Amino acid sequence: ACGGASNEEASSEGEGESSEGGSTDFSVAMVTDVGGVDDKSFNQSAWEGLQAFGEENGLTEDEGFDYAQSESDADYTTNLNRLVRKDYNLIFGIGYLLQPAIKEVAGQYPDTNFSIVDAVAEGDNIASITFKEHQGSFLAGVAAAHKTESNQIGFVGGVDGDLINKFESGYVAGAKSVNPDIEVDVQYAESFAAADKGKLIASNMYSKGIDVIYHASGATGNGVFAQAKDIKKNNPEQGVWVIGVDRNQHEEGQIGESNVTLTSMVKRVDIAVQDVATQAMNGEFPGGEVIEYGLADDAISIARTNEEALTEDILSAVEEWKTKIVNGDVDVPSTRDELKTYVDSL
Amino acid sequence: MFSNRTVNILIPIISVLLGLLSGAIIMLAFGYNPIAGYAALWNGAFGDLYFFGETLRQVTPYILSGLAVAFALRTGLLNIGVEGQVFVGWLASVWVGVAFELPGIIHLPLAIFAAALAGAFWGFIPGILKAKLGVHEVIVTIMMNYIALYVTNEIVRNVITDGEDKTERIAETASLASPWLAEMTFYSRLHYGLLIALFVAFIMWFLLNKTTTGFELRSVGFNQNASQYAGMNVSRNIILAMVISGAFAGLAGAMEGLGTFGYLSVKSGFTNIGFDGIAVALLGANTALGVVLAAFLFGTLKIGALNMPTASGVPTELVEIVIALIIFFVASSYIIRWIILRFKKEGK
Amino acid sequence: MDYVIEMLNIRKEFPGVVANNNVTLQVKKGEIHALLGENGAGKSTLMNVLFGLYQPERGEIRVKGKKAAITDPNIANKLGIGMVHQHFMLVDTFTVTENIVLGSEPRKGALVDIKKAEKQVKELSERYGLNVDPKAKIRNISVGMQQRVEILKTLYRGADILILDEPTAVLTPQEIKELIGIMQSLIHEGKSIILITHKLKEIMEVCDRCTVIRKGEGIGTVDVKDTDPNELASLMVGREVTFSTEKTKSDPKEIYLSIKDLRVKDVRGVEMVKDLNLEVRAGEIVGIAGVDGNGQSELIEAITGLRKSTSGQIALHDKVISNLSPRKVTQSGISHIPQDRHKFGLVLDFPIGENMVLQTYYQEPFSKKGVMNYKNIYQKAQSLIKEYDVRTPDEYTKARALSGGNQQKAIIGREVDRSPDLIIAAQPTRGLDVGAIEFIHKKLIEERDKGRAVLLLSFELDEIMNLSDRIAVMFDGQIVADVKPEETDEQKLGLLMAGNTVEKAGAE
Amino acid sequence: MSFFEILQSIIPQAVFFAAPLIFTALGGVFSERSGIINIGLEGLMVMGAFVGIVFNLAFVDVFGNWTPWVSILVAMVVSAIFALAHAVASITFRADQVVSGVAMNFLALGIGLFLTKQWYDKGQTDMVERPFYTTDIPVLSKIPIIGDLFFSGMYLTSYLAIILAFVAWFILFKTPFGLRLRSVGEHPMAADTNGINVYGMRYVAVMISGALGGLGGSVFALTIALNFSHATIVGQGFMSLAAVIFGKWHPLGALGAALFFGFAQSLSIVGSGIPLLSDVPQIFLLIAPYVLTILALAGFIGRAEAPKALGDSYIKGNR
C-alpha cells in the first residue's frame, strides 16, 4: 500500500524527465536475465521487439525504451527498481528466473506495470507471458521422427526443470505421435554453459545410432552442434541432425556446403513483447492475465531455412500436425505427467 | 614524513586509485567518457538510498565469503571451496526456513545455525582429508564445489519440492528481511544480515587475535612442526580451521537464502559469491577489518557497474578489468611501498 | 706478494646495519685462512661479497693480483672462487650428481649427459677422498655427506679458492676429522681455503693465518702459530673470555627420569632405539655422547612425546609418560630445547614475545578461559628477554629477524622459566659464538644447581666433557657405556662412540 | 552395448574432453615447478579461447584450412604475453602469487568480454567456420581393436596434448633447462649460487604456462565451444589446476589426471546406457567424476609433495 508513496518520492528525484518531451507519454523497458541483450537468444529477441516497438511509435532509446542487463540473479531486483525509478510505464522481466523478482517489485510499485516472460507471476499489475514451447517442440518431434532412419532420436536439456521439461514433453509427444515405437533418449547437462558436456552427450548419442538431436540447452548446445558438424565433416553421407532452439540456429549448423541444422523451434519473444507493449500503450494492459503465445499466434514456429533437409513430406506432415494443434484436435502435453498420459493414449 | 602505518594505509588507497585511473584510460581509449562512466558507477551504487541499500545488501555475502577465505588463509589453507559451502549453507537455511513452523525467535536462529552447520560440514571433508591423509585441500575443495552445486539442485528439485525449479518462500519467521530497513531505503533488499556479517567479522578478529584457539590456529598455519612440539594438536587445528571457514561461508549462503532471496532456485552454474570471496579476502589482506572494507569496495563496484551500460554505454566488463587491476596493484604493494619510500627520501 | 685473494677496505651496508666496515682480508696461495668473529660480526656477509651475492658499497677485490668486479656468482666461479654456504645450497630432491652439475651440465645433444656427469663426480670424489655416492638423493644422505657434495660442487667448477662458512658446526667429531683431512688434501693440490668457524681449537689445529672481525670492523690478521685461543677469543670479543665453565661438583639426588627397555622406530620404520635403559637424577647433567644417527634424535622424540615408542617405558618420578602427547609430557614437568630451532623451536613469523609463551599460552596468566592476555604475555617476554640477554629491538619483532644465538637464548629462556624437573637440551649451542655458548652453559649449570635434572645431547665432545656430570655413550640404539668425565678423555670417548667396549677402550 | 562398444565410445570422448585440460595442466606444471603458483590457469584458458576464436573468425579467408592451427598458435603467443602480467607481479613485484593469479582470472574474462562487445557489438562471437575436426589416422586406424579404440575419430590436437605431455616430461627431467627450472622451484638460492638466473627461469616458466594455458583454451574453443562468450570457459582452468596437483606436479601425472577426469565424465554420461549403471539415479552419475577424484586422492594417491619453494618470491640476498 505504501508502495505508491515511495514511487512518488522516487519520481520526484528521478533524473530522467523522459516522458514529457517524447511523441507519446508511454515508455517501456526490460531487464535481461544473465544472458544479456546480445545472447542471440530470447533476451536478444525481446530487445529486438522493444526496438521495433520503439521505432513504430517514434520513441527514442534511453528515454522511450531501454534495457538493464543483469550479471547475476541478485541483480534482477536492483535492475527492476532502477527502471521503476526512471518512471517507465511498463517493465518486462525476460526469463523465468526473474519471476520472484518481478512479483516482489510489482507488489511494491502497484502504479507501474510489469510483464514477465516465460513464467507466471500473480498480481494486478503483472502480465505473464508464456509460450507454448511444447507445441513447437511437438512439431520438432514430428520432423525428427520423419527424418530419423534409425528410429532413435535424442533430446539434450540444459537444467532439468519445468521450463525445459515443456520442450522435452512436446518433443517426445510429437515423435511418438508419428511413430509410437520411436526411442527418445533424454539427457540433461545440468548446465546451460557446458559445451564440453553437450559434446560428450551428443557424441554418445550419435555413436549409439541416434541421428537427430533436439537441444534446449543454451551454450551447452554449442557442443551438440560441434559434434554433429564433426561427424558430418568426416562422413558427409551420414545423416546427423540437430534441431535448434529459441531462434533459427541455421547458421550454427553450417558446415561447408551442407548444414546439420534440420530446423529450429523458434520462439518469437519479440512478437509477444511488442504485442503486450502495444496493448499497454493503448490502455489495454492485460494486468493479472496469463497470455500464452503459441502456434496460432505465429509466436512459436518451426524454421524452414534448411529446405534440402526439411523435405516436402516432412513439411506437409508438420503442417498437418500444426493444423490439428491449432484446431485443438491435439492437446500437446507440457509436463512429464501429461506426456505419460498422452503416450499411453496413443 | 610518512610513518610505516600511513604507508600501510596508503597502499590500498593508491591501488584503488591506480585501478580506477587505468579504467579511465581504457574508457578513453575505446571512446567512452570516463567521467560519465564513473558518474554512472557512483550513481548506480550510491545514487539514492535505494541503491545504497542494494550496495550494502551485496556487500553482506561478500563480507562473509571473504572472511571464510581469509580465515582459512590465516591458518595456512587455501579454501577454494567457499563457493560450494555457500551453496550448502543457502540450501540448509532455506530448507529450515520452509520446512518448519516455529516462532521467529527460534526459527531464524535455527535457519542461520543450519546454514553454518552445513557449510562447516562441507569444510570438514577437505579438512579431515588434509589433516589425516595429507590430501591437498585445493583439489578437494574444487571437487566439493561441483558436488555442492549438483546435490543442491537435486535436493531443491526432488526433496524439498516435487519437481519444481525453486523452493517456496521461507516462512516470515525465518526471514532476515526487515521492513524497517527496506522502507528506509525505498524498498531495497537490505536486510539484517549485514549486522550478522559485521558481527562475524568481529568474531573472526576476536577468535584469531584474542583466543588461545586463534593462537593455535595461526601457529599451525605458520609452522606445523613447532606447533606439534608446543603440544598443539595439528590435525585438530587444520580441521577446525576448515570447519570454521566453511561455517562462515555457509552463513554467506544464509544471507542469500534468508535475506536477499528468501528461496533457492535450481542453479545452472556457480553464483561466484565464493570465488569473489577469494578476491575480497586477498584485497583485505586476510584481516577482519580489511575484508569488511574490501567487500564494501567490491559490492560498490559490482552494483554500480550495473548502471554503467544504461547510463553511459560502458560495458559492465570494464569493472571486472578495474577490479583485476586493483588486485594486481594491491598485490604488488612492494613496488608501491618502494616508490612511496623513494618520495619520502626525496621529500626530506 | 702472491695473494690469491685480496679484499681491501670492504664496506657493506644493509638497511640500518653496517655489516662490514673497512674490512681487509688477504689470502695467500696454498693456505687455510681462518675468518673469526662473533655471531653477526659480518663474516658471512664478507664472504657473500666475495662470492658475488652482495655488492660492496666500498672497497676493492683483487683475485690473483687482478682487480675484479664480482657482480654475480657466475663470475666468482669463473675466477675460481667456490663457496660452501653456512646453510647448504642443495636441492633435496635431486641426486648428488644433479646438484653438482646444476648450472654447468655436461650435455649430449639437448640432454643432460647424466652418465658422463656421474663419472666425473665419481672421479673427483675419489681424487680428494670424498667418497660420495653420485646417484644418492640428497635427502637420503647425512649432513656430513651433504657437505662433501657442497665441496664437490666447487671443485667441479674448477675452484681453487674455497670458502667454507662454518662447515664444522653441523658435523660430528668423526666427520670433522675427515673434513680436516679433506681440507689438507685440497691444500696439497694447491688450493687455498677460507674457513669460518667459531671453534678456536680447529683454527689452532689447521689454519695458517686468521683474520678477525668484530661488529663489522676488521680487527686484523694474525699468524696462528704466534697466537693462542685466549688471544683469539679476546680479539674477537674485545674482552677476556673464560673457556671451561666453572662448576662445582654435582650432588645427584633422587631419580627423576628413568627409561626401561625402550624401543623406538624412525619414520622409515627402522628400529633406532633398542632396549635402551637410562636414568637421570635430580641435580645432575647427563650428557649423551654418540655419533649422529645412533638413535639419539629418536630417543629424545620419544621422551618428549613427538614420537611413539613401540615398547618399554619412560617414567618421570613414578609417573609413566611413555606415549603421552607432547602437551601431557610438558605438563608433567619436562622442558625441551629442540635440536632444530627453526623447525621445532620457534614460529618464525610470530613476534618473539609470542614465541616466549609457545608452551604456556593456554595457562594463566597468559590466558583465561580461552582468551589471551597479551599484556601479560608481552610483560613476561620483556622480563625474559632481559634476563636471558636476548638481543632484539623489542618483543614485537618477528623471531625470524633474530640471529641464531639470540633465537636460542629465547628458547632457553622459555624452557627454563617453566621450572621443569627435567630439561632436555639437544645441541643447545650449535652454530653459536663463544660468548653465547658461555652464557648457555652457565644457565644449564645454574639449573642443575637448583636441583633439576638435565639431559644433554651434543655431538660436540668438548661440550659433553665440560658440562656433563655423567656421560652416557650411545651406540646403535643403546647406552653402551656410562662414564664420569673426569675418568675419561676424548680419545676414549671416541672409541666408545665407535662401538668399542669399555674394556677395549680402556686398554688402548 | 557390449563392453567393447562402451570402450570404443568412452575412449575418444575421454580424450577430447581431456585434451584442453592436459595442455593447461602442463602449463601449470611448468609454472609451479619453477615455484610460481598459478591459480590464473582459468584466466589463461579464457584468454586462449578468446584469441583463438577471434583470430579464427578474422583470418579464415587468409589461412583457409590452416586457420585453426594458426589460431591456436596465435592464442599461445598472446596468452604467453598475457601471462607476463602474472610474471611481473609475482616475480618482480613480489606479489602474493595466489593474489596475482586471482587477478589474472578477473582480468582475462574482463578483457575478453569487453573486447567482444567492442568488436562484435554483442555478448558472444559468431561460430567459427573452420574449427578442428576429428580424423581417422591413416593405416593405424585399420589395426583391429586398437585402431578403433585409439586411432579413429580423434582430434589431432588430442594427440598433440598427449605427445606434449611426454615432451614436457622430457624437457623437465632430461634437459639442462628442466633441471634448472626444477631447481629454481625447489631451492632458488641454491640455483642462484650455481649461477642460474632465477628470475629469468621463472619468467620463462610462467610464460610457458601462459602459452600452454592459451593452447588449452583455444583448443577447447575450437573443438568444443566453437564461439566465445562468458559461458565458454567455466571452471576448466580450475579442473586443470586440480590435475596438476592430482598428478603430483609431474607432466605424466597431470596427463593421467586429466584423462581420469575425461573418463569419469564420459562414464557418467555413458552410464545411463550401461545396464549395470542405468538404474543408478542421475544425481550419482552427475557427481561421480568429482567423488571419484576425491576417493582416488584419499585412497591411493595421498600426500603429494609440492615443489619446496612454491609460493615464495625469491629475493636475492635474503635467506
Ligand SMILES: Nc1ncnc2c1ncn2[C@@H]1O[C@H](COP(=O)(O)OP(=O)(O)OP(=O)(O)O)[C@@H](O)[C@H]1O
Ligand atoms: N640480508 C640481510 N639483510 C639485512 N641485514 C643483514 C643481512 N644479512 C646480514 N645482515 C646484517 O649483517 C650483519 C652481519 O651478518 P652475517 O650474517 O655476515 O654475520 P656472521 O658473522 O656470518 O654471523 P654468524 O657467525 O652468526 O654466521 C648482521 O648483524 C646483520 O644485521
Ligand SMILES: Nc1ncnc2c1ncn2[C@@H]1O[C@H](COP(=O)(O)OP(=O)(O)OP(=O)(O)O)[C@@H](O)[C@H]1O
Ligand atoms: N633477511 C634479513 N633481514 C634482516 N636481518 C637479517 C636477515 N637475515 C639475517 N639477518 C640478521 O643477520 C644476523 C645474523 O644472522 P645469522 O642467521 O647469520 O645468525 P646465526 O647466528 O648465524 O644464525 P644461524 O643459526 O641461522 O646460523 C642477525 O642479527 C639477523 O638479524
Ligand SMILES: [Mg+2]
Ligand atoms: Mg654467518
Ligand SMILES: [Mg+2]
Ligand atoms: Mg651462524
